[in-house]
Amino acid sequence: MTEYPMIPPEEALCIVLEHTSVLGTERVGLRESLGRVLAEEVVALEDMPPFPASAKDGFAVIAADRSVWRQIIGEQMAGPAISVVVQPGTAVRIMTGAPLPPGADAVAMVEHTEEAEGRVRLLRPVKPGQDVRPAGQDLAAGERMLAVGTPLGPPEIGLLATVGCTRVQVYRRPRVAVLTTGDELVELDQPLEPGLIRNSNRYALWAAASCAGADVIWAGHARDEEGELRRLMIEALEVAGVLLTSGGVSMGQRDLVKPLLEELGIVHFGQVAQKPGKPLTFATVGEKPVFGLPGFPVSSLVCFELYVRPALCKMQGHTRLQRPRVEVVLVHPITLTGTGHHQPDRTEFQRAVVTEREGVYWAETTGLQVSGRLRSLVGANGLLVLPAGRAHFDRGDVVTAILLDRSEVEGGNERMR
């Protein structure tokens, strides 16, 4: 069996992203585009607002007009433009958002006017343009409105609607196949015989890939049997653009994933200097990325977070591929166990709760950090990055933390019922 060198996590991520390409694009309806990334530049075809509009309730007037009393010759609500022209000595009652009538060049807000017998008097002079939103204030015709690569959230959806875009060109979403392996796993509705555990990775990886914007399909569960695993892998790669396997990547005799990936494609790495997730394997079959994730639930989710999620983000056209990292202060000491009597030779990613108080981030780990203990991820909003070569961290030491998705960082005064 091939011996793979153990490479640093940063190098592993670079290799993954090098072998991951931005997907093609598709045209979707405006609603479907929510959460997607724009794949075309959107240029305004018309001014926005399309006409000079009043910013206040009041009177549309000519600023230079020195008349003391002006005849009110009409009323312009927000809505279709009425047919009237403002001339010296006249004014039009106008509402916020309504189009400024021709002739007028300013709005006197109603609070600064006095009305009597169908006429109005300004209590303060107005300047040309006062309380008028000029046409094109938000956007001038021909101006670039949204750039390629813009993630589409509520304001962007609103802006696209404003200019009448009903269909939008966006990057495609990757289709991800999840294939679990291992004789020890049973499905949720099957009885637990001695030695067996339930297949939780199927659901956890489905959830993680869904949250990352992928369209996830279940490619089945392979027993530790080469023929079955090969068949399921080939089938999965026929229908999906990305394959995630879980389990079968250690160096045991029944760890079949690495040899099969060597047979079907190119294995780019087979060991990463990290804990959890050392046996993580990354390959391409044709152009398709394949992640051989470790079987332990925590290892597979941490590897997903560090490598699969950035790849899926890249495929969807995102330019921000990584989570934010912040410096955190440890609220308790951490002692790592190395190999035998040596210092740890791998970066350890410990699950933690990060809290912000008075501008400082504090971190507390989520208890026992063994790879099988999924509970160490429950409620965690950060991953501490504890670099190789150091076995002990004191209370008060500053380390880097990756803030996870759920990480609206807990803050002292932000809880409210």
Added chain:
Amino acid sequence: MTEYPMIPPEEALCIVLEHTSVLGTERVGLRESLGRVLAEEVVALEDMPPFPASAKDGFAVIAADRSVWRQIIGEQMAGPAISVVVQPGTAVRIMTGAPLPPGADAVAMVEHTEEAEGRVRLLRPVKPGQDVRPAGQDLAAGERMLAVGTPLGPPEIGLLATVGCTRVQVYRRPRVAVLTTGDELVELDQPLEPGLIRNSNRYALWAAASCAGADVIWAGHARDEEGELRRLMIEALEVAGVLLTSGGVSMGQRDLVKPLLEELGIVHFGQVAQKPGKPLTFATVGEKPVFGLPGFPVSSLVCFELYVRPALCKMQGHTRLQRPRVEVVLVHPITLTGTGHHQPDRTEFQRAVVTEREGVYWAETTGLQVSGRLRSLVGANGLLVLPAGRAHFDRGDVVTAILLDRSEVEGGNERMR
């Protein structure tokens, strides 16, 4: 028309949350529970792991056994337990994750052993329990696994699968009706006559409420006509639990929303001391919250963010209702315009891009901050909170910013293609 006092934003939020109740619960399939909030305490019915398991590839032995060479009496893979008992003088070859055979109390990792002629010798002594994950290490039978109020993400979904939960009790999602108003609005596929603009709020509010976890329905568009608006409001409240209207809440003669809400229910406030969003109106009709959002696109989205989103989060059982707030340093001066010659009397929420560099958050506003300019929200990842009473902020001044959803805060070294 009733005159409503202008209340501070903090008071407005308290009133909204006071009149918003957590919804009932429902039982859903495991997959459907992703992103929902747990409404039952989940207790482990069995130990997890369910059996003592090996943490390494190696040999299951009795730690106290002083035999030099041990007979290899079997091989235990991860999977069903084989029928063998370890006795002094014997060992069982074992793989990571495999159940520890009866009799054995420790695992010697393969790297610290020597094999010859069907026998194995330990190169280092082992302690009882060494490299064994005891049954119940992650979770003991009867232990509380997930508390009421836990948001369900990938690790929680994995944990629920681990213990065989195929259906989960979660809080219901609110059904939100969006009703737009105003004679000046046309639908996207209609021609833009002079004085008219497109109905963007329909889409922006749909997107915002969807992102907040609601099930959104379109309740139609009402012209500025009392009968039509009343009919659409009543219809919407028959099918939805929350009503959002946009437009028609200023004090103009055709601003019909406030009077109609007074007729149909109780108006709790009708003006908030903030910019944008001063005319925001909040009412309840029966038990159902109704938000009369201003018509300007920015005003309606900012009000959604500040008041509607927390209410929708509360309804779904979330305990964290507000976005994180951080202190930011202004990279440019900001001058606010007050009423006439007075200082600003409202809290101003300016849209900004917040960037983190070396542990400090920097904020830059997104250009012209007028309420109609939806572009001021595009790409914004923060809302600056500029308190009333102060008209000028210098470059370098520290103010509070609300970090928005999209706010994976831009960081210098975090962009990567």
